[in-house]
Amino acid sequence: MSATGKGEASSVREHAAPEGFWRGCVFSVDHKTIGKQYLSLSLFMMVVGGLTAYLIRWQLAWPETAVPGMRWVPEPTMFEGVVPPEFYNALVTMHGTIMLFFVAMPFLLGAFGNFLIPLMVGAADMAFPRVNRLSFWTLFTASSLLLASFFVPGGAPAAGWTGYAPLSADAQYSGVDWGMNLWLLALALEFASFVMGGVNILTTAINMRAPGMTFFRLPLLVWMHLTAAVLFLLSVGPLVAGAVMLLLDRTIGTGFFVPARGGDPLLWQHLFWFFGHPEVYVILLPGFGIILEILPVFARKPIFGYRAIVYSTIAAGALSFIVWAHHMFVSGIDARLAMPFSVTTILISVPFVIMILAMIATLRGGAASYPTPMLFAVGALATFILGGVTGIFLGSAAVDIFLHDTYFVVAHFHYTLFPSVFLGGLAGLYYWFPKMFGRMMNETLGKIHFWITIVAFNCVFLPLFAAGMRGHMRRIYDPYQYEFLKPLQPIHAFATVAAIVLFLGQVPLIANFFWSLFAGRRAGENPWRANTLEWATSSPPPHGNFVEAPVVHRDPYEYSVPGAVEDWLPQHVPAGGTQETRRE
Amino acid sequence: MQKWFPENVSTFGGDIDSVFTLIYYIVGFWFLLTEGVLLYFVLRYRKRAGQPAKYVRGDRWSELAWLLVPAAIVLALDVGIEAAGGPVWARVKEQSPAGGVEVWVTGKQFNWDITYPGPDGHFETADDLTLLNEMHVPVGQNVHLVLRSKDVIHSFFLPHLRLKQDVLPGRSVTAWFNATKPGQYEIACAELCGFGHYNMRGVLTVHTTEDYGRWVQEHWPATTEASGATPAGS
Numbered sequence: 001m002s003a004t005g006k007g008e009a010s011s012v013r014e015h016a017a018p019e020g021f022w023r024g025c026v027f028s029v030d031h032k033t034i035g036k037q038y039l040s041l042s043l044f045m046m047v048v049g050g051l052t053a054y055l056i057r058w059q060l061a062w063p064e065t066a067v068p069g070m071r072w073v074p075e076p077t078m079f080e081g082v083v084p085p086e087f088y089n090a091l092v093t094m095h096g097t098i099m100l101f102f103v104a105m106p107f108l109l110g111a112f113g114n115f116l117i118p119l120m121v122g123a124a125d126m127a128f129p130r131v132n133r134l135s136f137w138t139l140f141t142a143s144s145l146l147l148a149s150f151f152v153p154g155g156a157p158a159a160g161w162t163g164y165a166p167l168s169a170d171a172q173y174s175g176v177d178w179g180m181n182l183w184l185l186a187l188a189l190e191f192a193s194f195v196m197g198g199v200n201i202l203t204t205a206i207n208m209r210a211p212g213m214t215f216f217r218l219p220l221l222v223w224m225h226l227t228a229a230v231l232f233l234l235s236v237g238p239l240v241a242g243a244v245m246l247l248l249d250r251t252i253g254t255g256f257f258v259p260a261r262g263g264d265p266l267l268w269q270h271l272f273w274f275f276g277h278p279e280v281y282v283i284l285l286p287g288f289g290i291i292l293e294i295l296p297v298f299a300r301k302p303i304f305g306y307r308a309i310v311y312s313t314i315a316a317g318a319l320s321f322i323v324w325a326h327h328m329f330v331s332g333i334d335a336r337l338a339m340p341f342s343v344t345t346i347l348i349s350v351p352f353v354i355m356i357l358a359m360i361a362t363l364r365g366g367a368a369s370y371p372t373p374m375l376f377a378v379g380a381l382a383t384f385i386l387g388g389v390t391g392i393f394l395g396s397a398a399v400d401i402f403l404h405d406t407y408f409v410v411a412h413f414h415y416t417l418f419p420s421v422f423l424g425g426l427a428g429l430y431y432w433f434p435k436m437f438g439r440m441m442n443e444t445l446g447k448i449h450f451w452i453t454i455v456a457f458n459c460v461f462l463p464l465f466a467a468g469m470r471g472h473m474r475r476i477y478d479p480y481q482y483e484f485l486k487p488l489q490p491i492h493a494f495a496t497v498a499a500i501v502l503f504l505g506q507v508p509l510i511a512n513f514f515w516s517l518f519a520g521r522r523a524g525e526n527p528w529r530a531n532t533l534e535w536a537t538s539s540p541p542p543h544g545n546f547v548e549a550p551v552v553h554r555d556p557y558e559y560s561v562p563g564a565v566e567d568w569l570p571q572h573v574p575a576g577g578t579q580e581t582r583r584e
Numbered sequence: 585m586q587k588w589f590p591e592n593v594s595t596f597g598g599d600i601d602s603v604f605t606l607i608y609y610i611v612g613f614w615f616l617l618t619e620g621v622l623l624y625f626v627l628r629y630r631k632r633a634g635q636p637a638k639y640v641r642g643d644r645w646s647e648l649a650w651l652l653v654p655a656a657i658v659l660a661l662d663v664g665i666e667a668a669g670g671p672v673w674a675r676v677k678e679q680s681p682a683g684g685v686e687v688w689v690t691g692k693q694f695n696w697d698i699t700y701p702g703p704d705g706h707f708e709t710a711d712d713l714t715l716l717n718e719m720h721v722p723v724g725q726n727v728h729l730v731l732r733s734k735d736v737i738h739s740f741f742l743p744h745l746r747l748k749q750d751v752l753p754g755r756s757v758t759a760w761f762n763a764t765k766p767g768q769y770e771i772a773c774a775e776l777c778g779f780g781h782y783n784m785r786g787v788l789t790v791h792t793t794e795d796y797g798r799w800v801q802e803h804w805p806a807t808t809e810a811s812g813a814t815p816a817g818s
Contacts, residue, residue, distance in 0.1 A: 085779040092776075160776045166753060167736040167777060173693070174778055259754025265737055266752065299629070304642035308651055330739070331750045332757045335677040339670050346662045353658045354651045358642065360618065361650055363625040365638035370626075378626060385618050389611035396665055398603045398672035402746045405739060405774045471590050471743030473774045477782035484590055484743060484770055560637040567636060 017543030029129035030543060031114050034136050036436065038110030039429075041136075042103050045143060049098040050503060052091045057460075059083045061489070061496035063478040077155060086175060088477040089158035094150075096161025097183065100283065101190050102143055104421040108286040109194065110139070112428050113201055113225050115436060119534035119541060120219045122210025122550040122572075127203035128196075135196035142189035149179040149186075157183035160475065162276070165257030165268040169249040184247045191236050191243075198229035205229075210533070210572075212552030216310075217571065219532045219556045220303065223310050224289030227317045228282045235278035235321070242271035269331055273324035280416070281320050285313060287420025288355065290428040291377045295359055297431075297530045298374035299366030300567050302557040305358040312351035312358075319348050329400045338397040345395035352388055356381070367560070367567075372446030373528075376427030379454045380419040387415030390465065405475075408468025411461045418457055426453075426509070433513075434527050438539045439520030445512040452505030459498035463491045529568050532556050536572045593769065593790065594745035595762040599672040601746070606668055610661050676747070680760050684726030687719065691731070691738035691751045694780030696771060703804045713803055717786035722796035723766050729759045739775035742788060748774055763790040 018024050025033065058067045066081030077087055114132065118125055126132045149156045154177040159168035163183070171177040205218070205226050218226075245256040246268065255261020257268045296303045303309070325333060325341040359381055368374070390412040393399050403409065426449075433441050467488050472479060479485040479492070526535040537546050550572040558569040586592075586601045629637075642648065688699040688707060698719045702711035721727045731740055733753040741748045742761065749759040771786030791799055 085782065089776065089779060089781070158779070164737055164776070173736050259752075264754065300631075300637040302639065302641045304640065305648060305651055306641070307643060308648055330677075330748050332752045332755060335673075338673055338677065339666070342669065342673070343666055346666060347659075349662060350655050350659050353655045356618065357651050357654055360622050360625060361642060363622070363629055365640055366625075366629045367631045367635060367637040368626070368629055369631045378622070382619060382622055385615060385622075389615045392611050392662075392665065393604065393607050396603060396607060396669040398600055398669040398676070399607065401673070401676060401748050402600055402604075402743075404748055405741075466588065469588055471741075471772075473741065473772055475776045475781065477779075479782070481783050481785055482770055482772060560639050562639050 027133060029125070029133050031118050031126045031129065031132060032436070032541065032545075034132050035111050035113075035115030037136055038106045038114055038139075039436075041140060041143060042106035042111060045098050045102040045106070048147065049095055049103055050506075052095040052098065053499065054503060055083055056088070056091050056095060057492075057496040057499045059088055059477065060479065061493040063480060077150070083477075085477045086155065086158060089160075089174075089475070090150075090156035090176070090179070092475050093157045093160050093163075093183075094146075097146065097157070097187075099417075099421075100161065100279070101187065102139075102146065104283040104417065105190075105194060106139060107425045108283060108290075108421060109197060109201070109225070109228065110136070112221075112290065112425070112432070113197070113286065116432065116534060117201055117204055117222055117225060118208065119435075119537070119545055120222050120532055121205055121208055121213055122533045122546065122552065123204060123208035124544045124546070124549075126200050127208055128200050131196050132200050135193045135200070138189055138193035138196070142186045142193060145182050145189065146186035149182040152178040152182065155179050162272055163246070163268070165246060165249070165263075165265045166259070168268075169246060169257050171250070181247065181250060184243050184250070188240060188243050188247075191240050194232060195236060198232045201225050201229045202233075210550050210552050213533075213571075214552075216307065217552055217555050219289075220292040220306065220309060221286070221289030223313060224285040224292070227313050228285045231278040231285075231317050231320060232282045235275045238271045239275035242268055266328075266331060266333065269328055270324070273327045274321075276327065277324045278317070278320045281317055283417065284420045285317075287380070287424030288313075290424045290431070291359060291380055293532070294373050294377040294427055294431050295362045296557040296559055297528050298370065298377075299363050299368040300559045301362055301366045302555070302559060303358070304361035304364075305354070306555070306557070309355055309358050312354040316348055316351040316355075319344060319351070323348065326395055326397075326400070329397045330404050342395060342397040342400075346392060348395075349388070349392060356385060356388065371430075371443060372441065372450060373427050373431035375447065375450045376423050376430060379450060380423035380427060383419040383423060383454065383457070384416060387412060387417075387419060390415060402471070403468060405473055406468040407464045407472045407474055410474050411464035411468060414461045414464075418461070423454070423457075431528070432534075433516065434523030435534055435539050435541070437517055437520075438523055439516050440523050440527060441516040441520060442512050445508045445515075449505065449508040449512065452508070453502065456498050456502035456505055460495045460502060463495050467491050526570075529566075531558060531568055531570045533571055536570060590743045591765075592744065592746060593763050593765040593767070594742075594747065595764060596672070596676045597744075597746035599675065603665075603669045603672055607665055610665065614658070677759075680728065680758065681726050681762075684728060684760075684762070685721065686728045686730065687721070688730045688732070689719075689740060689751070690734060691740070691773070691777070691784075692734040693736065693778050694773070694784040696740075696773075696784070696786040698786070700804070711804065717771070719771065719786060719788045720796065720799050721763060721788065721790055722793055723763055723790050724793070726760055726762050729761075731757045731759060736777050737775050738773050738777050738784065741772040741774035742769060743772065744769040745788075750775055763788075766790045766792045766795070 055067055064082055071081040156179045158174050158176045167173045205222050248254040249256055255263040257263045257265050323345045326345040329338045430441055430446055472485055523539045525538055533550055536550055552571045553574050556571055560567045561569055592598055690697040696717050698715045700713040701707045702713050704711055731751040733751045738751040740751050745761050747761050767790055769788045771788050773784035
């Protein structure tokens with residue numbers, strides 16, 4: 001268990017940080033700089049993704065009316081601010097693609113993974129700093145290609161973020177030509193970027209641990225990233241192959257997924273969802289990791305059932321490889337396949353019950369305070385529970401016959417991903433902002449931001465469960481073509497107003513972020529009195545992270561140890577050391 | 585709960601709704617319990633002067649029981665949910681009761697072709713009757729569908745009958761239903777199929793037995809004379 005990183009770490013420490021725009025920023029190999037670049041990229045893409053959501057929501061509430069503030073978009077993308085059907089399909093496609101692959105992954109894996117993992121394991125940097133740099137620029141290129149698809153003739157991809165063939169396989173079906181190719185290229189590059197990132201995270205978390213940092217002393221966030229990296233690396237191969245095959249179908253006329261040329265559209269769905277379900281946990285688990293870091297710090301208690309959480313995570317990850325056909329119950333696969341996949345799907349509830357209850361149990365008997373990071377963490381937990389339980393309905397093959405591809409599905413996955421990515425990610429931003437930038441964020445603005453965000457989110461998506469139960473199909477440009485959907489207009493109008501409040505509710509965050517960056521209270525090393533290693537160095541940490549290589553002496557969540565003078569015991573402080581306690 | 589659903593007019597729709605309701609009560613109970621406990625802990629265990637947090641690691645079996653016992657109960661309930669849902673799935677998707685009428689449905693961007701065998705009772709003959717976005721069936725009889733697509737994937741969705749089945753190019757997929765109440769019900773496409781997807785709407789008319797006979801008379805009047813004759817084209 002001894003760290004191999006010690007020698008390298010000290011050699012990094014001997015050098016001063018490279019400075020200037022090129023060496024200090026564009027080609028910097030410092031994981032903290034790269035992490036912040038991932039953060040910027042993901043927040044920028046979040047704005048683009050949010051804009052697509054705004055257009056979608058407006059169209060659903062008041063179809064074919066001019067969207068306020070959007071008249072500047074030229075024809076034929078929009079007409080005097082009105083969204084046409086082709087563009088609506090592009091919007092839902094881009095919203096899903098951007099939010100999952102270009103917001104959730106860069107935000108949780110790229111920004112927090114990069115910034116925190118070397119610090120948390122006590123390393124000077126990532127195992128492969130140059131690969132880390134390359135993976136960021138690869139993602140940047142992928143993002144640029146994806147956004148470029150808005151501007152090519154035929155417009156952005158419009159076959160859904162799942163890109164079902166043959167709609168995606170031939171321009172004659174969707175009317176989208178280069179937009180779709182760019183989408184595939186962007187995805188392939190995005191996967192390449194996160195394959196590099198995943199290898200880096202795995203290697204760093206396994207090989208670069210400080211002396212004394214055994215696997216079961218790792219902060220749970222690192223465990224979540226480890227599991228996520230393994231899931232991603234094992235699942236992404238088939239989808240990369242699928243993406244290349246689809247690109248060949250589109251460009252040189254192969255027929256992997258086109259029946260007229262001897263192919264099979266269901267093959268794409270198998271390849272896509274074999275990746276797609278593990279991918280859900282690739283995003284979910286790092287979000288959980290943030291919540292798991294924050295709960296013990298503010299409850300001043302050890303996390304409840306550390307090992308139970310680790311084993312449950314691994315079990316859920318393993319199960320995620322044998323559930324993919326639950327996306328395909330009514331796709332035309334052999335009907336006898338459905339029940340086995342339904343059973344594995346519903347079984348996932350067992351490890352998740354353990355994880356969720358462990359988080360809740362951590363609060364019991366605590367002495368909790370609720371500054372903004374803790375509010376977001378507990379808010380994420382409370383919101384996720386509804387996302388979790390509604391998965392049971394969809395996991396049941398019989399009920400899915402009715403609910404498949406309805407707004408019930410849309411509401412369900414927003415209730416799982418919004419808490420983990422957005423609420424969890426923001427909890428992390430408020431919590432680690434002092435470490436990243438050396439200053440505290442404003443509490444009042446933070447609390448205002450939290451309450452608007454959580455109330456508005458629930459007002460957007462809770463009604464959509466009801467819409468789904470009325471049979472409302474998703475991805476419908478104008479629902480009111482259908483008589484049975486006409487009464488649902490007030491639901492959409494309510495959700496749209498709530499969504500606009502949700503967007504406006506982010507203004508306090510933006511103000512807080514920039515104000516705190518320059519004028520926030522100085523944070524000091526360890527403002528939250530936390531135990532994990534990232535707090536054992538200055539804020540922001542120097543090049544090389546630690547002035548003196550840390551040695552780990554104990555578990556990560558030793559709060560309120562009986563007999564201790566202080567209610568926290570940092571991992572790096574030796575027994576009898578300066579901050580150590582005098583036990584009886 | 586079930587009142588919020590579209591009115592159910594198929595023989596198996598009630599079964600699907602029952603499974604939904606069963607799950608609703610089970611997960612509703614767990615949802616309220618977990619949120620309630622969470623809220624209680626948040627309110628109860630706040631920081632108070634002179635009251636330190638308890639040092640509980642939750643790694644002893646006696647403590648882990650708080651996680652494992654609920655997990656075991658959830659496992660048992662999962663088994664119950666699947667035991668209730670399995671037969672319903674099998675009834676709708678795996679079994680196909682004998683008898684009734686057969687209708688072919690072909691999806692194409694962005695319409696449903698509904699094909700009847702016509703007077704000779706055989707498909708793919710000259711007297712087949714093909715309607716656009718219009719399906720007519722008798723009440724109380726099994727309707728067997730053969731679903732195909734000419735271009736991309738569509739999904740044949742009858743919300744009031746709780747039937748949804750994707751329609752694939754290059755394959756024939758079968759489905760069935762048995763409507764319990766005469767009336768007009770909408771047919772929707774539930775799988776994104778292109779820019780006109782939102783408008784790929786059809787109407788299912790469920791006739792009383794008499795009405796259906798009359799409708800058949802109107803649309804293939806040759807029925808009486810051709811019923812005993814050899815199928816055309818053979």
